[in-house]
Amino acid sequence: MAKTFIDLFSGAGGMSCGLEQAGFECVLGIDQDKASLETFKANHHHANIICGDLREIALEDIYEKIGNQTVDLICGGPPCQGFSTIGANDNGDKRNFLFFEFLRIVTALKPDYLIMENVTGLLSRNNEPTLSLILNSFVELGYTIEVRVLAAHHYGVPQARRRTIFLGNRFGVQNLYPEKQFKDSPKDSDNLPAARTVGWAFENLLTCQNTTFNHDIQTAQIPNELERKRIHHIPEGKGIRYQKDELTYLPLELRFNVDWENLREQRFRETKLKRLDRNAVSNTINTSRTTYYHPTENRYLTVREAAAIQSFPPEFIFKGSLTQQWRQIGNAVPPLLAKAIGEGILSLDEQKHQLEKTNSTQDISEIRAKAFTYKEKGPLTDIKEENNDDPEFVQLSLF
Template sequence: MVRPIAIDLFAGAGGMSLGFEQAGFDVRAAVELDPIHCAVHEYNFPQTPVLCKSVAEVTGDEIRQIAQTQNVDVVFGGPPCQGFSLMGKRLLDDPRNTLVFHFLRLVSELQPKYFVMENVKGMAVGKHKGGIDAIIEKFDACGYTVVTPYCVLNAAHYGVPQYRERLFLLGHRGDVPPPVYPQPQTRPANRTPTPKHLRSLPPSPTVAEALQDLPEIEQYEELLRGDSVEAEFGEPSEYGAILRGLAIEPEDYSDRRQYDRRRLTGSWRTRHNATSVDRFNNTKPGQVEPVSRFLRLDPNGICNTLRAGTPSSRGAFTSPRPIHPTFPRCITVREAARLHSYPDWFRFHATKWHGFRQIGNSVPPRLARAVAKEIMEVLEATPHKSDRVLRLTDSPLLTQPMTDAARHYGVSHHVIAPRLLKGRRKKEA
């Protein structure tokens, strides 16, 4: 059986790629500007060719060539959205927002049956709604209809233990039926998530269920010098067993990954000073530590929105990370990945700044899968697993600095924020 074909624009580390793969799509090509992200995507999706360049410089014919197909079922992606973000200034004339229209151009050139465009909730707020109206009009002129009313979806409604709202635009070609937005998923529970403003949400796995089987990193000195170690895992929850690959999830049609389940990855420890440790210890679960403004996670609740932090062009700062519910420290990259619904085989760059940025910039795979399932259904395709088994082992793709990653893809290492690259190399040391 042939799996429907998808193309990922603005791929990042691959959260949407994974969600669509889990729904039963073959992601035949990915486009991403940042060589560090490209390397991580290549590692996790060795079956998917990565085009390391700006979508502004990519053509539909180029994508068809690397994807080895003329017919595309769905194009998806999340154009950079800083100009529309609710965090800080929202500038309609932000040059980064022009990439939205390159997304539109590539949809027009590739002529997929469907497209999915993901972005920040801020695009649907206030004066920025005019921007969405303009985008919808341009899609209409290209023969595509956007399903209205468009929706802001919360990852917590789709089995992700995190409060994360994102705008989704679903569009279809004029000769195919429209898709629908996924309905929230629920499961029985007698708890309420925290903080208070989350209490109207259907129950998701809790923070405790997401993290309970992960080894205590404090027990491993090796994690002060690197991001992985062979470790003893605990008893997982149902959610944790799925992410560890110990339980089969019936609706997951992704390729099987073969990896070392004994290794804890993405867990480079952070050295907090004694004052910070005391403040974290004195912060109750569900409350915000008053100096750092970090939220201490409630084990019986869900995580607050995990954010990416600033790119190197704006100082390369890591976004505030939540405090672990049990230990007086910030969470690790692997713990953030669990709270984002990434399986344990999925690896991120070993440098913490890169790892958290890759998670914070990505769509939680379970949320992407919920959207992809609706596209699969309207295609009237029967999802099935392929026979591929992808073997994942340690790789320099996960540790190389920007200069080496850029060399790997034959692009300039100045492609990302040349004026602050020197500062980033210091952080990568």
């Protein structure tokens, strides 16, 4: 019989999609966004749903939906805006403490396993009190809890996206995180295939049985004429961030009216007119449909193309308005990352009685040192965002 799970803060169901691919069965999804749950229900036909703020959902409501089913795993990503390295990083943000609602459900249902995901900013020094609170809370409930940062492109997702992943089990053994399955680059010497690319996503994850869902080219057109003229001159995989980029790619009449010498660090904060590269992994897909441009066509990505880069299977259908669909995709856990995590948990479940017992407490400094490891530079002691295009991506050798 398949292991069952409940997805809290489920969104459209990226985590649920990956866990089901691994062999789990979703019995319930909970979220307060109606459009996201419409998408969730359209793709998880056997799961029940509850639409609402988890703070206002009684345990009786959950028991009514799951009946007498055993829940083996609870997963979820409590809203994390206050932890984000992109946002204000406000560790007093009330949304951060939705974690206690996650904890309330875990306390009541006592699943054997748990997965909680969040942004990498949660591991910053500024958020150390919150991280300690989370770890200690699970330990007090009897879970062996660990946290690592995983890079999605190591698990078949054609996208450079990092997430903080908490794993917990009630058997007192070390959690099994998935082994790296793909290289960081073709130059890596380890015996692994190269990371999947945007081109791979477009070739394999756009069409299902000769049908392509959520792929309206018209809505991906660029309405601004000046923007259309500019993107016409940008080669695949390139964009404008420095003055040299502008001088290389744009004719005089299409250049930006900026004083490069007086710009902070003499560059744009984020790359403008960023075309994706079919021969490389994508930058992090976010909730804005105007962030990146098609590799060769003078337009934005369609919903389906963005979903493919997130590793959603082509039969996964998105509901709601265009803006709602993009928000669902940008906020989702990439399914192939979730699948790898789920496979690790199932492997642990098969071995749990043979594995050696372990200390369930991790030192915060040890967590931070192991979570981020620069190539040839040794472990980090704090988070540093260095990517030219995406503040959530760092060129790291990760777990």
